[in-house]
Amino acid sequence: MDLPRQFVIRERHHRIHNPFDDAKLATLGRALRLRPGTEILDLACGSGEMLCTWSRDHGVTGTGVDISTAFLAAARSRAAELGVEDTVTLVHADAAGYVAPAPVDVAACIGATWIGDGLPGTLALLERSLRPGGLLLVGEPFWRADPPDQEAVEGCHARSRDAYHDLPGLVESFGEQGYDLVEMVLADTDSWxxxxxxxxxxxxxWLDDNPDDELAPELRAELDTAPLNHVRYQRRYLGWGVFALMRR
Structure with missing residues (x-):
C-alpha cells in the first residue's frame, strides 16, 4: 500500500503538498486560536508540516495518516527536527475510511477530498472522528473565474465545470450541508x-537522473505541458483554500 511513484517524484521536496506556503499555514494556525493540548486528526497528512509546525507553535497534539511511505518518512524527520516526536503520531494507512480511536477536537483533510469520493463524503468521514462542537478543516479547489471552454477546464485538472463550485457556491454548499463557515485562508497566485x-x-x-526509467516518457510529456497550462489556465481560473467548519 503506497502512493503511486509519479506523485512522490513530483513532490518529493515539498513540505506542504498543496498551494499553501509557510506563511499561510501559520496564518491558519493563528486564526483558529489553537490551545495547547488540542487534539488534531489530519487525514492524508502528506509530509506532516501542519501537525509538526502547529505542535511546535501552539502545543497541539495530533495524528497524521497517509498512504505514502516516502511522505511519512519526511514527516518523521520533520517531527524530529522540530522536537515534536512525542506529540505527533504518524500512521501509515489509507486515509479513506480511517476513524480516530477516540474523538478529536479538530478533524482535517487538507486538499485530498477524494478520500471520501468528494467533499460531502469527506466531511462525513471527518465527522466520525470529531467530538461534539469540534472543528472540521477541509482544503478544496474552487473556480476563481468561469473557465471559457473545455480546454481551460482540463488545463485545471478538472473533467467538467461541475467538478468545482465558484467561491460563493462552495460557501453556500457548506451551509446546505449543515455547517457554519467560521474561518478560511485562501491560496494566492504566489503560493500556487x-x-x-x-x-x-x-x-x-529526476528525469536527468533517471532517463531510462519506465516513468520517464510520461513525466517528460507532463513537463512539456505543465508550465504553460499553469500560466494559461490554472493560475487564472483555479482557486484553493482551507475552510474551517462547525456543525450547526
Whole structure:
C-alpha cells in the first residue's frame, strides 16, 4: 500500500503538498486560536508540516495518516527536527475510511477530498472522528473565474465545470450541508506558483537522473505541458483554500 511513484517524484521536496506556503499555514494556525493540548486528526497528512509546525507553535497534539511511505518518512524527520516526536503520531494507512480511536477536537483533510469520493463524503468521514462542537478543516479547489471552454477546464485538472463550485457556491454548499463557515485562508497566485513550480524542478532533475526509467516518457510529456497550462489556465481560473467548519 503506497502512493503511486509519479506523485512522490513530483513532490518529493515539498513540505506542504498543496498551494499553501509557510506563511499561510501559520496564518491558519493563528486564526483558529489553537490551545495547547488540542487534539488534531489530519487525514492524508502528506509530509506532516501542519501537525509538526502547529505542535511546535501552539502545543497541539495530533495524528497524521497517509498512504505514502516516502511522505511519512519526511514527516518523521520533520517531527524530529522540530522536537515534536512525542506529540505527533504518524500512521501509515489509507486515509479513506480511517476513524480516530477516540474523538478529536479538530478533524482535517487538507486538499485530498477524494478520500471520501468528494467533499460531502469527506466531511462525513471527518465527522466520525470529531467530538461534539469540534472543528472540521477541509482544503478544496474552487473556480476563481468561469473557465471559457473545455480546454481551460482540463488545463485545471478538472473533467467538467461541475467538478468545482465558484467561491460563493462552495460557501453556500457548506451551509446546505449543515455547517457554519467560521474561518478560511485562501491560496494566492504566489503560493500556487511555489507549489507547482517546485514540481517542475523536481520532475526535471529526476528525469536527468533517471532517463531510462519506465516513468520517464510520461513525466517528460507532463513537463512539456505543465508550465504553460499553469500560466494559461490554472493560475487564472483555479482557486484553493482551507475552510474551517462547525456543525450547526
Amino acid at each position: 506558483d511555489r507549489y507547482v513550480a517546485a514540481q517542475w524542478l523536481a520532475v526535471r532533475t
